[in-house]
Amino acid sequence: MIEIKNIHKQYGETVALQKINLAINKGELFGLIGPDGAGKSSLMRILMSLYLPDQGTATMSGFDVVKDYRKIRQITGYMPGKFSLYPDLTVEENLNFFAAVFGTTIQENYYLIKEIYTQIEPFKNRRASKLSGGMKQKLALCCALIHKPEILILDEPTTGVDAVSRKEFWEMLKRLKSLDITILVSTPYMDEASLCDRIALMQQGNILAVDTPRALTASFAEDLWIVSSNEIYATARILEKLPSIISVNSFGQALHLVTRKDEYTGESIQRFLSDNSEINTTIEKSGATIEDVFILLMNDQNAKSN
Amino acid sequence: MNRFRAFLKKEFYHIFRDPRTLIILFGIPIAQLLLFGYVMTNEIRDVKIAIVDHSRDDLSKRLTQKILSSGFFKLATVPASEDDYERLFKSNKIKEIIIIENDFAFHLINKGKAEIQVIADASDPNTAQLLVNYTTAIANDFVKDEFLKGQNPPGINIKSRMLFNENLRDAYNFIPGLIAVILMLISAMMTAITIAREKETGTMEVLLASPLKPIQIILGKVTPYMILSIINALMILVIGIFIFKVPVIGSLALLLGEILLYIFLALTLGIMISTFVSTQLTALAISGFALMLPSILLSGFIFPIKNMPVPLQYLANLMPPRWFVEINRTVMLKGGGLDVVWPNTLILLGMSVLFILISIKKFKIRLQ
Amino acid sequence: MQNRTEPVIIVKNMVKKFGDFVANDNLNFEVYQGEIFGFLGANGAGKTTAIRILCGLSSPTSGKMRVAGYDVYHQAELIKQNIGYMSQKFSLYEDLTVYENIRFYGSIYKMKTSERKARTEEMLKKLGLTAYENRRIGDLPLGWKQKLAFSIAILHNPKIVFLDEPTGGVDPITRRQFWNLIYEAVEKGITVFVTTHYMDEAEYCDRVSIMAEGKIVALDTPINLKKSYNASNMDEVFLKIAR
16 A cells, blocks of 8 residues: 655755665554654655655555655545644634545545544534644544545654543544554554554664564564562662673663573572662563563664664 | 843844844844935936927026036927827826926016926826926026126026826825735735745645645635735725825726736735745745835835936836836826836736746645 | 652642633642652643642642742742753753853853853763763754753752653653653752653652642552552553543
């Protein structure tokens, strides 16, 4: 459905996208996961034909992003980074406008947005600027869907929005899959990655990995240990002294310690800890989360470029 | 105090690191100073006139000579007959006619008094007044020079007539000019700002990403302002005609047609500006300085263009309002028709086409 | 870590109304010296309003509040001198260099030049930014900016530092480096008042309060909250409360 081949984009000296290759299948819920500066927005704008790539080609549903931009703009729904609807128009007026621009009416495709729209319908006469963050996202999603697009491109739709609204938004996206719409979403939140069919981890213009979330976590090449204690920070300082560890990072109220595969056992680490401190700690081996995968890949990447 | 000093220092850093601020702080005052300095002048130079000498005697010829060598006046043409006067004024060929009576020398020497008639084009009352004053001064000078001895030098009686604006009503002057200024403000500035606003708030991104064609976006933006501008123009005309009693001697249809053309031009100018800017503030600044000021200063609305230094005259010729104000005056106050104003009309049309072409070329179908 | 006998923030019956709308509805809580206090809630719950009042930026409608030992109504200026503030939306001036920013904020907080210079050197060395002293902030990557902004916010050793979503959009490694900086600050005795949308960061806090519709609906340690709401992490707690 979406084919990206060797896309390269630069702004002056800064390289936003380094020869990116990616293929997204029809009906997939695909996530671009990465922090600011990863290149997610640049890639999405190229796909939306709003930016021109410096090198490489991309097609959306077979249409070239450079030559067939008119066709692409008819078949995609787009939600750009910051809230981009008309603040001085009401909810209903915004929706009517976008429906008309795409040559349709709210009634015609109402079934598409019904579940989402009913949540904001009580506010349909309120000006868009006076909506809460969560409601703005819902309205923007409705406006992007109203013309039954083949592809939905959503640029960080959940950024800056609280955890409840984020969860609701992703639930809405999952339901949209049943309508056979291909969805490309970007987000800096690693925990949202597991909600996608497949994800691409991006960092500074590079794709670090592409796969299903499950496959990525399963492919974690090293050993991961969850270390709990009452003094996380101090424990981390000690673990840093463990020879040839890969990383130790805080994850909530515990630490994730990453060591080279089979280099240590739980007991040997426990012994090291008790030898070096009085703190009570527990340690258990664990599978990795997407965030662990990301950190590992980031460290690899940084090591390569140094 | 240290805090305050630190804050002050920071503010200076911000100012000097932003080139746009520097332009506004230093560039614009200097430009304005120069502009105003050169534009606001009560001197005249090389004004086109006609002289009708009914006497053709020694003295009248010397008076003519003095007038034409003063540097203030230039002989543009010789009228065929009295019936020709109005045509010459209407077609903007001359700004003043000096008519020297029969037996000029005889009256001066023997009767101690001779008469000169001065007809000035008062569709621009400020200039007309100036012209009459200068003419009078030259005439009086002439008499003093010619009749050095004598205690009672003769006098020249100047009978002046302000054509097209007998009572030198100011409204005759400012209504045509005001139409130009206000329409430029509404049509050009507002259009530039509203398109810039879409860019600034990010909604332009969503519009571009939709099937809306750029021409639809532009037309959609421009049409409301066109309607509003027409209403405004009509309002000014109505107030001018009925409250300020400004006449419309020429064809009303022609006048309205020209106004429509001017509105169209202002809109295309606004669109063109919007293709160069990305924020409303920039749109406002450019429209304000690049449009409003010249509309007022360089359109001939207040200060006669002929009196400005030549470089400024060239600059004025680049300003649409300069051509439009002339059309207005000619049609409204002098009754001139398309046969007279066609060059101006053509220029306005040409400018519009130019702006449209530039806009089409520059309007980006993408974000960058 | 906590010194329960010394609250640095005391909030009693805080109310803030905007016309008829009640943004803060009778808030009561205390924050103790050396704590990491998480202040969570959905957008529009009233968090930003409360923080602005505590920072001395806004006056409450009613209630008794003391911050860093000073009264919010009459001693707002003294409060400002004794706190630090950093937010995601704005941290440092983009067109000034690292050094110029530090000097500016240093003098705002009336730091003696010698003191400021010493701490600056120390801070830049720790962050690895000594070579970048004369770079414009705008040229630095986001992660560096945020860490630098935090360090500058505590340069004058305030009693409390208020952090408003400080790690938005930053990569996972930098986020954790940021929190390491927070831990170090706490070790020096600074109290940290932080809001965040990352629920795992809520777990780093000593105590967490959750606001909904202008009221505080939960306030406890993350462990106790997870027990009370039968949740395995703060994300679940939040979802159970805030829905």
